[in-house]
Amino acid sequence: MTDEKTKKINILLVEDHEFTRMGLAMKIESIPHFNLIAQATDGVEGVMMAQELNPDVILMDIGLPKMDGISATKKIKEELKLNSAVLMFTSRDSKEDIFAAFQAGADGYIMKGSSSQNLINAIDTVAEHAAWIDSAIARVVLASIQSESETKDSSAKDPNEVNKKYGLTKKELEVLSCMADGLSNQGISEKLYVSISTTKAHVHSILQKLYIKDRTQAVILALKEGLI
Secondary structure (H helix, E strand, C coil), X not given: CCHHHHCCEEEEXXXXXXXXXXXXXXXXXXXXXXXXXXXXXXXXXXXXXXXHHCCCEEXXXXXXXXXXXXHHHHXXXXXXXXXXXXXXXXXXXXXXXXXXXHHHCCCEXXXXXXXXXXXXXXXXXXXXXXXXXCHHHHHHHHHHHHHHHXXXXXXXXXXXXXXXXXCCCHHHHHHHHHHHCCCCHHHHHHHHCCCHHHHHHHHHHHHHHHCXXXXXXXXXXXXXXXXX
């Protein structure tokens, strides 16, 4: 077990349904390297607790009273500029909600009903500020992107031609592809046989070249543009 996994991940849970919240709390508390530091029952309370506690990860529902989860995420990310990762945990799978969540700054999106192991993987991944997209959500995103591409242009895009606009290196494209697969920095390093510091440098360079502020948006742009 690595140092990253043995380090406690402080989690704020924001969920209004009591039964769901209790079940999630039990799951989180059963994982040795997770630390559930607080629970909020609406978006306003969630934002206040996030500002006060600065958790590593915020597990955020969308359909919250007082302030919905997307608005709360936007406030946390854009107004408060907290470094906390936000993982949307919801039953909503419409493309409007998905894209709105990522535009608001969410680091990941996972469906309620996902397995406990998927939830653990998602929390571990976003805690490293890597993107996590549930497989069911990825299908919605890809279907939307493919639909838009077909509407705009029936011909397939040549990744090499597209990349002329961005100038990503071969290694950066490999890292970007790994990011799209939901791999953490550690996972990318192991797959590509490079150090963590090298992986982080590649990720930083990718974000700069794509003029994107976070990994999730970089993956969505790459899929939309046909880079990967």
